[in-house]
Amino acid sequence: VRDNSSALNIQGAAPITVPQVVKTWTWNRDYAVKYDLTQALKFDYQGTAQALVMERPGAIPSEVDSAQAYNDYRNGVRNSLMNGGEVTTYNHQVNGSYKLPLDKFPLTDWVSSDVRYQSSYRWDRAPFAQDSLGSTIQNSRNISLNTQANLKNFYNKVPFLKEINNKRRPRPQDREVSNEKKDGFGNVIEEEEKEKRDINPLEHILRFVMGLHNVSGTYARNEGSMLPGYAFRSRYAGFNNDFTAPGLPFLLGHQYTDVYGNGFGEATFAYQAAENGWLLDEPNLNNQYTETYSENFNVRANLEPIRDFKIEVTANRNISRNYQSFFRWDDDVQDYVNQAANETGNYTATVVTWPTAFAEDNANYTNEVWQNFLNNRESMSHRVNESFGFATDTASLYASGFGPISQNVVVPSFLAAYLGMDADAVPLNVFDAPVRPNWRVSYDGLSKNPTLKKTFKRFNINHTYRSTLSTSYVTNLSYAEDGQGRPTARDQGEFQDYIAQRQYNTVTISEQMSPLIGVDMSIKTANDNEPQIKVEITRDRNVNLGMSNYQITETKTNGLVVGLGYKFDDVPNPFMRTYGKLPIKMLKKTDFMIRCDLNIRDNSTVIRKMVEQQNQVTAGQRLVSLKVSGDLEVSDKMTLRMFYDQQINQPKVSTSFATTNISSGIALRFNLNQ
Numbered sequence: 200v201r202d203n204s205s206a207l208n209i210q211g212a213a214p215i216t217v218p219q220v221v222k223t224w225t226w227n228r229d230y231a232v233k234y235d236l237t238q239a240l241k242f243d244y245q246g247t248a249q250a251l252v253m254e255r256p257g258a259i260p261s262e263v264d265s266a267q268a269y270n271d272y273r274n275g276v277r278n279s280l281m282n283g284g285e286v287t288t289y290n291h292q293v294n295g296s297y298k299l300p301l302d303k304f305p306l307t308d309w310v311s312s313d314v315r316y317q318s319s320y321r322w323d324r325a326p327f328a329q330d331s332l333g334s335t336i337q338n339s340r341n342i343s344l345n346t347q348a349n350l351k352n353f354y355n356k357v358p359f360l361k362e363i364n365n366k367r368r369p370r371p372q373d374r375e376v377s378n379e380k381k382d383g384f385g386n387v388i389e390e391e392e393k394e395k396r397d398i399n400p401l402e403h404i405l406r407f408v409m410g411l412h413n414v415s416g417t418y419a420r421n422e423g424s425m426l427p428g429y430a431f432r433s434r435y436a437g438f439n440n441d442f443t444a445p446g447l448p449f450l451l452g453h454q455y456t457d458v459y460g461n462g463f464g465e466a467t468f469a470y471q472a473a474e475n476g477w478l479l480d481e482p483n484l485n486n487q488y489t490e491t492y493s494e495n496f497n498v499r500a501n502l503e504p505i506r507d508f509k510i511e512v513t514a515n516r517n518i519s520r521n522y523q524s525f526f527r528w529d530d531d532v533q534d535y536v537n538q539a540a541n542e543t544g545n546y547t548a549t550v551v552t553w554p555t556a557f558a559e560d561n562a563n564y565t566n567e568v569w570q571n572f573l574n575n576r577e578s579m580s581h582r583v584n585e586s587f588g589f590a591t592d593t594a595s596l597y598a599s600g601f602g603p604i605s606q607n608v609v610v611p612s613f614l615a616a617y618l619g620m621d622a623d624a625v626p627l628n629v630f631d632a633p634v635r636p637n638w639r640v641s642y643d644g645l646s647k648n649p650t651l652k653k654t655f656k657r658f659n660i661n662h663t664y665r666s667t668l669s670t671s672y673v674t675n676l677s678y679a680e681d682g683q684g685r686p687t688a689r690d691q692g693e694f695q696d697y698i699a700q701r702q703y704n705t706v707t708i709s710e711q712m713s714p715l716i717g718v719d720m721s722i723k724t725a726n727d728n729e730p731q732i733k734v735e736i737t738r739d740r741n742v743n744l745g746m747s748n749y750q751i752t753e754t755k756t757n758g759l760v761v762g763l764g765y766k767f768d769d770v771p772n773p774f775m776r777t778y779g780k781l782p783i784k785m786l787k788k789t790d791f792m793i794r795c796d797l798n799i800r801d802n803s804t805v806i807r808k809m810v811e812q813q814n815q816v817t818a819g820q821r822l823v824s825l826k827v828s829g830d831l832e833v834s835d836k837m838t839l840r841m842f843y844d845q846q847i848n849q850p851k852v853s854t855s856f857a858t859t860n861i862s863s864g865i866a867l868r869f870n871l872n873q
Contacts, residue, residue, distance in 0.1 A: 224252035226284045230291070239298040246291035246436065250284030252276060289433040290321040293451055309352035317341040318452025322433040333430055333479040335486065336445055339423035340452030347415040354409045363402050364409070403505075410504030418496040422454040424468055427486035428478045428527065444477045456492070463492045464522040466537050473526075473535040480528040488526040488537075493519040498636070507644030513549065514636040520544040540674070544630075544701075547669040551635035552710050554619025556740065564805050564814040569751075572616035573812065576603050579612045579622055586627060587685045600686070602694025604749050604809060610706055613744045613751070614668075617708055629670055629706060637665045656729060657721040666710040672701040706744040713737045714760075726768070733762035749809045754818075756802035767791040772833065789832045798824040803851055819851035840866045 230246040255275055260268035279285070296315045301307040318340045325332045355361035431439035437450045455467035469488050472478050495517045502510040524540040558566045577596050583605075584598035585591060592598060601608050607627070614632060615625040626632060645651050645658040678700045679688040686697035714735035722730045737758035744751050769788045803819030828842040844862040 218258065220256070220258045222254055224254060226250045226252055226280075228283075239300060240295075241297075242293075242295045244291065244293050247289070248283075248286055248433075249288040250286045252284045253279040283434075285324075286322075286433050287324045288322070289437060290319065291437060291450075293318045293320075305356075309350065309356075310346065310348045312344070312346040315341070315343045315345075316452075317343075320437050320450050320452070322429075322437060324432070331479070331481060332484060332486075333428040333481065334432070335425065335427045336429045336449075337423065337425035338449055338452050339421065339491075340454060341419065341421045343417065343419040345415075345417050347413070349413055350409070350411050351413075360405060360409065363405055366402075406506070407504045410502045411500065412503060413501045414499070416496065416498045419494070421491070421493045422452075422456065422463075423489075423491045424449075424454060425489045426469055426472060426478075426526070427488065428481055428484050429472070430477055430479045444475065445472065454490075454492075460492060460494065460518075460520075463520060464490060464540070464542050466490075466522075466524060466526060466540075469526045469537070470535070478528075478535065482528050482530050484527040485525070487523045490522040491520070492522075493517070500636075505644075507647070508642045509640070511639040512636045513638075514634055516546075516548040516634045518544070518546055518630065541676070542674040542701075543672065545669070545671045546630050546632075547667060548632060548634045549637050550618060550632060550666050550668045550708070551637075552617055552619065552666045552708055552740075553664065555617055556710060556712070556738070560805065560814075564816060565807075568616050569807055569814070572612055572751075573809075575612035575615050575622040576608050579615070580605070580608045582623065583607045583611070583627060588683065589685065597694070600689060600695065600697040602692075602696050604692070604694065605696035606699045606703060606746055607697065609744070609746065609749075609809070610703060613706060617742055629668075629703065632668055639663045654723060655720055656723045657719065659719040661714065661717045661719070662712070663714060664712055666708065668706070668708055670703055670706040672703045675699060675702045703746055705746070708740075708742040710740040710742075711737075712739070728766050728768060731762075731764040733760070735760040751807040751809070752804065753807065754802060754804045756800060758801070759797075759799040761797040763793075763795040765793045767793070770831075786832065786834055792830040794826075794828050794830075796824075796826045798822075798826075800824075816851060820855070821849040821851070823847040823849075836870050838868045838870075840868060842866070 226249075228248045228250070230248075231244065233241075233243040235241045253275065255272055260272050262269040294315070294317045296313060298311075298313040301310045301312060318338065320338045321336070323335045325334055351364060355364060429445070431444050434440050435442065438444070449468065455465070456462040466488060495515070497515040498513065500512045502512065504510070520542065521544070522540070522542045525538040526535065527538070528534075529536045555568045558568045560566050580597040580601040580603075581591060581593070583601050589598065589600075597603060597608075603609075610629050611625050611627050612622065614620065614629065615622045618625070618632075620633075639662070641659065641661040643657070643659040645660070646655050651658055675698055677688055677690075677698050678686065679698075680700075681687050686700070688698045689695045690698055715738045717735040718733070720732045722732070724730070735758075737756070737760065739754075739756040739758075741754045742751060743753075768790050770791045772786050772789050800822045801820075802822075804817050805814055806817050807814050823846070825845045826843070828840060831839045831841075833839050842863060842865075846858075846860040848858045850857065
């Protein structure tokens with residue numbers, strides 16, 4: 200680099216260029232402790248500290264030019280090193296797991312279960328230019344429980360039942376079977392049973408009783424807190440210098456909630472820290488105090504009450520909540536205050552809407568479920584009114600403050616109508632909606648029937664049902680209540696309803712029967728060219744309750760799927776005459792695969808308005824899709840494919856027009872693998 204300072208500076212003046220020295224001396228430390236107290240009880244700790252070795256600003260003094268300055272610099276660095284440096288970030292994880300010794304006892308060795316506890320803690324120093332804001336501390340914990348029960352092992356403890364179970368021939372898994380023993384749909388081709396079994400009624404009854412084979416469940420709970428404005432530094436495993444703050448429970452992830460999650464969003468730890476003098480008296484603190492909470496559980500069960508008749512049952516629920524506020528010092532009241540508290544949450548659960556799944560609309564696009572929803576609001580209004588302890592006025596259709604479009608009335612009325620429940624039994628809080636199992640049923644034993652096995656090599660029937668309820672909320676800042684927890688603030692609408700504490704924007708029910716009924720067949724023929732047929736009837740429904748426009752949007756879809764497949768083997772290759780002209784090896788005889796798929800879907804969207812009590816179709820169409828294809832293997836490297844694809848769309852509203860799309864052609868596929 201050219202030094203032109205002498206040419207730019209006036210003779211005798213101080214130089215313009217002043218050296219800038221940037222020094223960063225980091226010291227990162229990792230800690231790890233792992234200790235297995237027993238074979239089943241395990242514990243581990245992992246910690247990380249990031250620190251800066253503090254140095255005086257500017258260039259390092261020269262020991263020759265200034266011995267005193269150099270000694271002062273060296274002593275300052277030495278003192279910083281002895282104190283562990285200036286810690287900027289510290290975090291650790293403490294985990295523990297315990298496997299319950301159920302397998303050690305003969306009566307419970309068919310059950311396995313383990314419990315895990317995972318916690319974390321983090322301390323972050325304030326920026327060096329903003330020490331007055333204090334540090335930030337946060338922690339979290341995860342509690343999980345996993346359980347699995349193999350009831351077959353439980354049944355086999357009885358010798359007679361074990362003998363019955365051992366008579367069942369185990370079914371091979373798909374991944375254990377070669378492709379030669381699979382059909383064109385990838386299903387395992389079962390060998391015909393040649394042995395004739397004696398029918399024992401007692402055995403069949405006991406097999407039905409032992410139909411429940413496996414049950415498994417998982418439960419997980421995650422919680423966390425973050426508090427800014429912390430007054431102390433992190434010294435020993437997260438503690439301050441005198442081991443008083445922030446307390447051992449907080450360092451191990453403790454949260455101030457009970458088994459049911461009560462206590463969330465009350466800022467208990469923040470008030471405790473303020474009372475103990477762990478926070479700075481800083482009114483300009485703009486970082487939020489936060490709490491998080493989530494709870495998930497899943498249950499699965501497998502049943503086979505009779506041979507080849509399988510039922511899989513699943514149920515799950517997910518809850519998440521987030522709390523935020525400004526917890527800081529207020530000079531006016533000379534105390535800490537919790538300002539602008541806000542809470543959000545989500546809820547998803549499996550439910551059963553089967554009682555209302557087949558309700559059909561009449562010519563006016565109304566149905567019994569919609570009418571039940573409208574009628575439920577009157578009784579629900581008085582029920583909600585009584586739950587808050589207000590006086591009951593039976594003379595009016597709706598209680599004061601709980602009118603026909605009040606959220607407190609509409610949401611439980613919606614649940615009662617579309618879940619098929621009684622209006623007096625449905626929970627008033629949507630987060631308490633009853634969790635119900637969904638299922639999947641399959642039966643592949645018809646092909647073993649003496650009459651059907653002469654015609655069908657495979658005859659499977661299946662059915663799947665799944666329905667979920669989901670919603671989300673945000674805290675209503677206009678909500679106010681009295682000392683008894685009763686709402687006092689009202690809106691400015693027609694009915695002057697009480698403002699709900701939680702504002703639900705939408706409540707959605709999503710139901711799928713895919714398929715409602717499905718049949719998968721393979722027809723026997725004299726040779727190996729077995730025609731394959733698949734038929735499925737599907738039915739879907741999506742119901743959305745919108746509280747911003749006071750209406751229900753309901754979309755229904757009915758579908759029919761038909762699939763046909765046939766393989767012609769040992770077909771003479773029509774391209775053999777070109778053999779020798781192309782650098783590929785032709786097959787003298789090949790296979791010709793034909794596939795035909797027909798898909799018919801009919802869907803419509805109806806908007807149901809609560810205030811006007813009107814129903815209107817806003818969208819809908821009938822979609823017909825026909826796909827036909829044929830694949831001919833010309834050689835071991837090339838396949839010829841012919842296809843025809845037609846899409847027909849017939850709308851149900853005048854704002855759209857009918858369309859038809861056709862795609863057809865011939866395609867060549869080359870396989871370049873050696």
